[in-house]
Amino acid sequence: MQLTKTRLDRDQRRELILDVAQEVFLEEGFANASMSVIAARLGGSKGTLYNYFKSKDELFNAYVERRCLWQDEIFASPLADETPAQTLRRIGRAYLTRVLTDFNLRNFRLIASEAERSPDIGLTFYNAGPRKGAERVAELLTDMARAGHLDLDDPADAAHQFLGLVQNRYFKARLCNAIPELTQIQIEDEAALATRTFLRAFGKRT
Secondary structure, three states, X not given: OHHHHHHHHHHHHHHHHHHHHHHHHHHHHHHHOOHXXXXXXXXXXXXXXXXXXXXXXXXXXXXXXXXXXXXXXXXXXXOOOOOHHHHHHHHHHHHHHHHOOHHHHHHHHHHHHHHXXXXXXXXXXXXXXXXHHHHHHHHHHHHXXXXXXXXXXXHHHHHHHHHHHHHOOOHHHHHOOOOOOOOHHHHHHHHHHHHHHHHHHHEOOO
């Protein structure tokens, strides 16, 4: 019991460290952020911080990996009574709602800027984020094809096509901060348009 509690306490402490590190990285950027500042905000010493992460690079990589965990809820399996169109619209809505927020794009810009300095950081993000998301969509599309709803040559290609349709209109404009966060109506309309277009291309012909 004590071991379980110790592990839980350690996991909670690690999550707290990542919360604070994220704040500092977003405020200062990676280069200007320091382990000393992060430790001070935690109310502890650098020694305690180094017990969890051996370096600032290791801490940043952990932050990058955690930023990708939100995908699990977006690409969940279809509900029992959902049609393929409903599943795709749900995924599109959730994707746009999370990916194009001010907060998420701030994190994306930070990670992308550090990828030039350290390609490993970019690879970590890509594998845990965009690549994993596309693979999860490909799995869902494969299931739809097996059920006779889609006509696919390559589910992976189709997954990238769908995600591209969902984000193409707004992603660059949001990334450049040229337009504000999308309204719920814009999100609904874009998810519906992407779904209709995708099903016209890959829907099973009767």
